[in-house]
Amino acid sequence: MADVSIRNVTKRFGDTTAVSDLSIDIADGEFIVLLGPTGAGKTTTLRLIAGLEAPDAGRLSIAGRDVTKAPPAARDVAFVFQQYSLYPHLSVYDNLAFPLRSPIRPMAKAAIDAKVRTIAAMLKIEDKLANKATKLSGGQMQRVAIGRALVRDPAIYLMDEPLSSLDAKLRADLRLELKRIQAELGATILYVTHDQTEAMTMASRIGVIDRGRLVQIGTPREIYENPFNAYVAQRLGQPAINLVDAGLFPDLAIPQRTATLGLRTEHVAIARVGGAARGEGRGLVRRVEHLGDQNHIHVELDGTPLVLLADADSDIGAGDRVDVRPERPLFFDREGARL
Structure with missing residues (x-):
């Protein structure tokens, strides 16, 4: 794991500014949640860190290394998308093992097997390893998608609303699982969501984002009790303030x-x-x-x-x-x- 620094980053798409002068430091082992409505710039921020988008201004660094212009493969990040994005023709085992078989980061077969089985046990899908991905339930497929990132041991995990397509019970279960796994691994996670419950229950710190700008960042309790403005106050609390x-x-x-x-x-x-x-x-x-x-x-x-x-x-x-x-x-x- 490693610390991540975003400094004065701006990203525009034509006349639209998706991310505006964004600065945030993510410490090693932190679970940071970016909270905001659709169109606030959350996913764009993840894509900028991953190298899938290039900033128009600003600087990004991972573990003290400037990666602003580095290609995605050189950044050592793992991305969990909102949709499962599994390989349907592969088994659960092979889906989990796929990132470990990359020629960029070769790993011995025995080490791959040990890693896959450890993560599968952690996600409680060890009995599904021989199944094709298409034979799983929605919750199981999302566990495999998360597991495919967890096998990597990257500098940072980037998670783009990975639980949003699940029903309420599965979301609640996987919130607990994900927080437990993060604590066990000491993983650094940047997670984006519009769901205040996910933010409150999982985050070490919450960053509230509005139209590409970071409005306030702090612990869930700090954000809830001492909001910087009315916009932040409305983001947390059920029913709303x-x-x-x-x-x-x-x-x-x-x-x-x-x-x-x-x-x-x-x-x-x-x-x-x-x-x-x-x-x-x-x-x-x-x-x-x-x-x-x-x-x-x-x-x-x-x-x-x-x-x-x-x-x-x-x-x-x-x-x-x-x-x-x-x-x-x-x-x-x-x-x-x-x-």
Whole structure:
């Protein structure tokens, strides 16, 4: 494994700037996740590191070596794509062994066999080694695709939303597996996704990216609790943070220039007013989502919709009037910058 440095990298496609003055350092053994919506520049960043795209400006280095103009084969990276991209006519064993049989990095047959079987066991597909790739389930094919990268021991693994095409259960299972494997191998991984759950559960640090620019980077807790701006605040949190007009709570002490309040669901107190009374309280409960361990309360407050959090045993129901009190609000100015 090795450290990776991206310095002031810019990439344009015609009039579109996909990556703009991007700088990030990835330490040896880190699991960095780039989080952002479609079109934010996440995949382009991976392709620039892999050498599949050339930057218009800036510098890239791996293990202290400048690779800005180096061809992909000379960069020692392994790329896991969103789609499986397996060789359908080959067995699982041969798919896993394929990168190790490259004439560029020759390896003895016994060493290849040992490596393939070790990674297959790690991914829990050792009983599928003789199967053709086309005879596997979607989750198994994705494990093979990830395994084909893991056999390589590269300087860095680049992963482009490799779990996005799987169902929710498989995604959850493979998130845990991938994090476990990364810890066991001490692997350096740059992983891109638009899925906040993947970012929060796997990353050592999250880099939030917007229109090719790195807006903020930090641990999942830092990003969640201290977002740099409203855009970052919206990237993490389920349900999403409530962004409301600063005047919605006139009695709340707020900094000058505050235009928007950010209210996370768990940072707002909610209480039913007057038992079953319907005529009191500023908030009207429109809908309640029962999620087993908690309830999401959909409230309309003076015409503004809010989603709030309540205990699973809460007796608040649709049609109730409630009082709503912010407890840990975030403050943003008119441009969305944090105050």
